[in-house]
Amino acid sequence: MPERTDPYLQIGEVAERTGVTQRTLRFYEEKGLLKPPSRMDGGFRLYSEADVKRVTQIRRLQDLLGVALADIKEMVDAEEMLRELRAQYDPESGISEKRRQLEKAIEVVEAQYKIVQQKMEHLHEMKSQLEERLKTFERWSGELERLEDKAPVAGA
Amino acid sequence: MPERTDPYLQIGEVAERTGVTQRTLRFYEEKGLLKPPSRMDGGFRLYSEADVKRVTQIRRLQDLLGVALADIKEMVDAEEMLRELRAQYDPESGISEKRRQLEKAIEVVEAQYKIVQQKMEHLHEMKSQLEERLKTFERWSGELERLEDKAPVAGA
């Protein structure tokens, strides 16, 4: 009788593994970014590995794209729809419903894609500029060195 | 007698041209992100073109790097030091002082550079993943279409 369902995790472990606080996990749940996890009899939250992934995903979107949690909710909601789409893969019910969901998902992902692209372009520009500046600095540094050789520091 | 100094701008124009509010401009000044601009006799702020550039620079750092204004202050402070370095380009006074300033500037710019690089790497990953997903969506879309052909929508 193997209790092989999933190695469920308590909130503390999830917090440790994801690097966020327990408060943040409850907060995300409150805001609908994480679906309410299952519970032990006593009320303790039990998270799955999928939840852990979801959290790291959220953090990446926050950090990389710098978008608000409300927008991130849109994105993860779309993901959730996709899970459902993939799960109920019976071609029986609601094909047009599925099409609508799929189109919504495409929309969201494409929006995300555009943000990523724009960011990358702008970052590329910025990178070039920074490289320019670093080169300038090296030149200056060389010039300063020559000046120091000619006129050694006072007190030396 | 040409009054050719600089076409100085009032706060409203700067706000319009940079896309930030007047409040934001005063706020940045308060926080040391913008040096106190000159004033008209009556007290109205008079900004230069350099100030406009500074503002757009600040916004880019905010938007692209997502760093706090305090950190941005460090960056723009370094820039200011460089202006000074470039301005007083007499090799007379304080060579070692200049070296220190230059090294500080290099430090700041390199830090910024690393942030940019990391962001770009992560964004690149994310981009690949998004492309994968879009391909998957296209496949699904095709499958759905075939299903719809076989079993036309109810009500048609």
Place this chain on the structure above:
DNA sequence: GGCAGGTCTAACGCCTACGTCAAGGTTATA
């Protein structure tokens, strides 16, 4: 010199994304 429209400072407000108690219930282990 009077009016419209722009600007000034000061001060309080607000939203986001959590931090930080407090008081009490749960679980595992000895």
Place this chain on the structure above:
DNA sequence: TATAACCTTGACGTAGGCGTTAGACCTGCC
């Protein structure tokens, strides 16, 4: 069965980044 370690739900607090309002002042123009 008791005790340490963990978790629960409130509820208030906070930091950053401005928004908004009030009341007064300036500027340009007729």
